[in-house]
Amino acid sequence: MPDALDATPYDALLLLSFGGPEGPDDVLPFLENVTRGRGIPKERLKEVGQHYFLFGGVSPINDQNRALLEALRKEFAGHGLDLPVYWGNRNWAPYLTDTLREMIGDGRRRILVIATSAYASYSGCRQYREDLAGALATLEAEGLELPRIDKLRHYFNHPGFVEPMIEGVLKSLAELPEDVRESAHLAFTTHSIPTSAADTSGPVEGHGDGGAYVEQHLVVAQLIADAVREETGIEHPWRLVYQSRSGAPHIPWLEPDICDHLEELHGSGVPAVVMAPIGFVSDHMEVLYDLDTEAKAKAEELGLPVRRSATVGADPRFAAAIRELVLERAATERGRPVTPCALGALGASHDLCPVGCCPGRVPKPAAAGADSPYA
Numbered sequence: 284m285p286d287a288l289d290a291t292p293y294d295a296l297l298l299l300s301f302g303g304p305e306g307p308d309d310v311l312p313f314l315e316n317v318t319r320g321r322g323i324p325k326e327r328l329k330e331v332g333q334h335y336f337l338f339g340g341v342s343p344i345n346d347q348n349r350a351l352l353e354a355l356r357k358e359f360a361g362h363g364l365d366l367p368v369y370w371g372n373r374n375w376a377p378y379l380t381d382t383l384r385e386m387i388g389d390g391r392r393r394i395l396v397i398a399t400s401a402y403a404s405y406s407g408c409r410q411y412r413e414d415l416a417g418a419l420a421t422l423e424a425e426g427l428e429l430p431r432i433d434k435l436r437h438y439f440n441h442p443g444f445v446e447p448m449i450e451g452v453l454k455s456l457a458e459l460p461e462d463v464r465e466s467a468h469l470a471f472t473t474h475s476i477p478t479s480a481a482d483t484s485g486p487v488e489g490h491g492d493g494g495a496y497v498e499q500h501l502v503v504a505q506l507i508a509d510a511v512r513e514e515t516g517i518e519h520p521w522r523l524v525y526q527s528r529s530g531a532p533h534i535p536w537l538e539p540d541i542c543d544h545l546e547e548l549h550g551s552g553v554p555a556v557v558m559a560p561i562g563f564v565s566d567h568m569e570v571l572y573d574l575d576t577e578a579k580a581k582a583e584e585l586g587l588p589v590r591r592s593a594t595v596g597a598d599p600r601f602a603a604a605i606r607e608l609v610l611e612r613a614a615t616e617r618g619r620p621v622t623p624c625a626l627g628a629l630g631a632s633h634d635l636c637p638v639g640c641c642p643g644r645v646p647k648p649a650a651a652g653a654d655s656p657y658a
């Protein structure tokens with residue numbers, strides 16, 4: 284089975300992430316990088332800066348990515364897969380452009396990218412592809428010969444992403460006081476985005492009514508709720524809710540917010556809630572602040588027992604899923620027949636984002652899609 288070890292034509296994997304500050308002096312420059320040109324109110328920025336200062340100015344996302352890198356290298360080595368793994372970020376060091384420059388220097392010509400974002404949307408997909416294009420433009424201007432870059436498909440419905448979250452929800456349920464456990468609700472949370480961005484997420488055919496973003500999250504929520512019912516015999520009511528809203532208040536974003544949802548559940552007599560952050564790949568600031576600090580404070584104020592379930596982080600099953608996704612895509616690129624692995628109703632997502640997928644407000648070049656100006 285030589286295929287099992289063969290990532291040809293790829294000669295490197297690039298873990299592409301958001302980035303985050305590593306100390307107090309990094310916080311404001313980081314926030315400026317994130318929000319450049321997108322009209323986020325100053326008050327919101329100051330407020331978000333406080334979230335970071337509360338944690339010593341250090342975002343947990345970098346250590347999460349270091350752990351995932353280590354898990355990936357171990358997973359690849361353990362399976363005899365000789366594929367170097369690099370790491371670059373959109374908004375903080377190690378910056379994507381610097382990592383790509385290093386990769387070119389190391390002779391990498393066919394790079395496969397895995398983004399730490401599992402779902403379709405402008406913020407979760409095209410923006411990563413735009414930053415890839417921006418980095419390629421910079422390196423081209425430096426006279427470097429550009430590598431070819433592909434991006435792995437969305438993996439929200441891959442068992443290696445979903446199964447650790449099922450286990451996490453079961454664990455959180457088990458941690459709730461016994462007398463409220465059976466009646467607990469599940470609140471699946473993800474990053475709120477403007478409804479206009481949600482409606483245009485994914486390929487053009489699926490636009491409208493929350494688009495691929497909401498549809499994909501609903502599939503994951505249903506998969507987890509079904510698995511929990513199978514395991515416990517209890518049908519816990521659930522809802523997809525949102526967190527981390529920013530932007531001007533008059534622009535509609537996806538709702539309800541997790542804190543409003545907790546209030547509503549408490550008001551209608553629900554005795555306990557498990558918050559499951561299915562929209563995120565690791566326990567970064569949106570999870571540690573928006574859920575573990577803010578939403579838990581709201582729950583405490585209400586006297587509502589809540590637990591927050593785990594994200595996949597560097598779970599070995601997630602590392603194995605990434606190895607499988609790499610080999611699957613490599614085989615596809617070699618023209619081999621592949622049965623892509625995916626759970627639930629939607630099936631495997633596209634390998635190549637089609638033209639018009641997850642458009643931004645302002646058209647910009649994006650790499651690793653059908654509309655890429657690069658090879």
Ligand SMILES: CC1=C(CCC(=O)O)c2cc3nc(cc4[nH]c(cc5[nH]c(cc1n2)c(C)c5CCC(=O)O)c(CCC(=O)O)c4C)C(CCC(=O)O)=C3C
Nearest residue numbers: 301303331342343344399400406407474476529567568569
């Ligand atoms: C869909 C989505 C994901 C999930 C997919 C993915 O993971 O990529 C995500 C992840 C993240 N978002 C993060 C941080 C921030 N996001 C912001 C702002 C925004 N996010 C948005 C969307 C998303 N964001 C949007 C529509 C905005 C508004 C303006 C804009 O379009 O830019 C702002 C500005 C201040 C604020 O308004 O909150 C910050 C600081 C961090 C790092 C956390 C850490 O440091 O540990 C991570 C992983």
Ligand SMILES: [Fe+2]
Nearest residue numbers: 406474527569
């Ligand atoms: Fe964000």
